[in-house]
Amino acid sequence: MKWSERPAGSPEVELVPELDAEAAPATLVIDKAGYTSLTPEVRTLIAEHGLTDVYTCAASQRSPVLKTAVDVFASGLVPWLITDASASHGGVAPHEAGLLVARRFIGDGQLITTNEVRARLAAD
16 A cells, blocks of 8 residues: 555645644544554553543545454444545445445444534533
């Protein structure tokens, strides 16, 4: 996938300005180098903060976001895949295929939209 050619700080791997306000109140925003974001360091941070729910999204959701969501589920945490904040560099069909697989692995109710995330956060 040649992401190693895009070092930290390059526009391709940074949050777009439109997401800065959304990310500002986040407890954690993870930059990851492999398929899963649920690394030992992230597991430690989750435990330290007493988190139970993990929200995932990415520009390329097919494998990395799906892998993270399944790992979160298998770890006994609650995975949430934010569908309208995720996409696939392969286009709409691979994105939809990834969402189908996610529904099968973590449950249809775990796929939510950004508006649903906002409503959950406002309720807390």
